[in-house]
Amino acid sequence: MVTLQTLGDVLDVGVLCVDPQLVVTGWNDWLERATGKRASLVVGRPLSEVEPQLRPSSRSALEQAVRGTTVVMSQRLHGYLIPIPSPSGLERFAYMQQSVRILPVFSDAGEERGAAALIQDVTERVTREDELRTAMEAAQIANKVKSDFLASMSHELRTPIGAMSAYADLLTDGIFGEVSGSQREPLQRIKSVGGHLLGIVEQILTFARIEAGRETVRPTEIDAIDITKEAMVAVEPLVSKKHLTLSSEFAASSIPMRTDAIKLRQILINLLGNAVKFTQTGGITITVSLPSEETVAFEIKDTGPGIASHDLKRIFDPFTQASGSLSRSHEGTGLGLSVSRELTRLLGGDIVVASELGVGSVFTAVLPRQVP
Amino acid sequence: MNLDAFELDSLSELFNVGLHRAAASLSEITGQRIVVDMPKLIVCPIAEIEKPLTDLIGGEIATVHQIFGGAVVGDAVLLIEHDKAALLAKLMTSGEAAGGGRLDQSAREVLAEIGNIVLGACLSGFGDMLELPVSFSVPRIHIESLKSILGSLRTDAAEPQYAVIVATQFRLSELAVDGYMVIAIPATSLSRITHALAERFG
């Protein structure tokens, strides 16, 4: 015959039965094993005698059940019903942590009541939950440390570079005295190197911000053509220095979009700059078209050496440049394409590349007209 | 069966006393001051509860469900919006349960205990009125949608079933959590209670 006691043993639950005076009437195998007290020595004795450490709250919970109310004792609020040493390996808690339900029972004789306490060992579950919570809190702190670092680094790096460029400007303008002809070029180089350094710093910071999930998108109403022209102006100096051509083809004279202007400009400057950097002769063409009503495509074609097909996959990975004869022969952080793609994805789009060795490469950024 | 203003008022008082008792128990268990609002009641046939409930609560709902019998027979459910329930469990356990903003197993248990205490305190009030004992099933906790709750409350009982919807708010520290109870009981049980309440001043 299946009794509550044996059912408790099958389900791995302690079953403690008491009568209305809190005298023990049932003590199953689980309880024997957990407490080391044999049922034959416990049944028939008052619970307070069997468990002298029984807390007042446990006692009143049993009394409540005996009077007819179902009682739930959650581990988080009560800890345990009866003190049992913690299972080995889980010494975080001095006592076994228990989840308890106490049910009123009616004896066969009718009116007479008692209660049955069903006790579940949840020490392991609780330990895991606490560990998870601690790990989450640590992760949150680490994240905050990262954000704070990024914020202060931004300032710490930009300020001296800005100051350096400002001084170069002041010197060039003759504020500190007349500048001779032979001095002009070195001053110009300081400025240009400063600008270059600032560009690298911005790229690193953007990369770090994206990694930390801290880049936010600020959409405004813009004209894609205007932004493209601004990007072209930014790379113009490098284009003329290398005696390359830079041309454009626009599907319309004006293409309204709702997206983050600064990020779009950065993406285009990155792609154009990249094209210029790897092209020795010929030219760069940027085409802005409308593949569909909801998308805008920015295609940057160059006449550089092209990219081998096995390199195409890795080209967007951070810190890599195509292998082969061009490996590390070009300065740069190796972050440009990675950042460009991440920024494009932030704006709801993506970048694809097609290339032919000896002919050139085509990088196409496709963006939704309305940032999602 | 329509309850007049006086009968509704008397039922509100009944739940008011029950809720305050529950709040006192919870305060004692947690060591924190927990306050409940004077409840507002809506009584209607069970077939008509969808609209008033939809106006009150939605989304993911944490529910504690108990069946009661004896003096009166019926279904009782405590409903709290999941995220608020997680916050409540977290605050009541000093941040230990539901740390991640979701109801983990420990937090669900805490909620089961809260539900057991709140529903029990209110329904024993019924028993006190009729001077007969009320017994309760073990509380069951679920995370479900309003649709699922409505489905589980609908019965094919031969007798007309009524729903008493009780709206209140639990407050501890700076947190205010809206809580709703739905008590589904047969018309005969409901009228026995309102008659007993009316006779109290006789």
Add this chain to the structure above:
Amino acid sequence: MPKVLIVDDSAYARRVHRGILERAGHEVIEVATGTGAIETCMLGQPDVVVLDLSMEDIGGIQVLQTLRALNVNAPVIVVSADVQRSTEQAVMAAGAARFLAKPANAEQLTSAIAQTVAGVR
């Protein structure tokens, strides 16, 4: 027999208390708001006040404090559903003569009135 003022926003609670007190022979006046209670105490001069704590306009504790400030001498028996110890302490500190938990039965209410009127506040 002392004149009793009942203050409670629940019509049901007022009716129950009125029933108990009238059967015991008291004269009963009732109001549903805190401000009504203060006005009635100034004008109607009850001998005892039976006060609930949760009125809609101002709370019972504030009523207690205002009555003390206005030197109203009638003892106040608070009858409330709020059975938390901290509430009872606050109520007694505000000058109540007694605190009863709702629902108060006939015996509790009538003996509380008898005791507070006869004895000290």
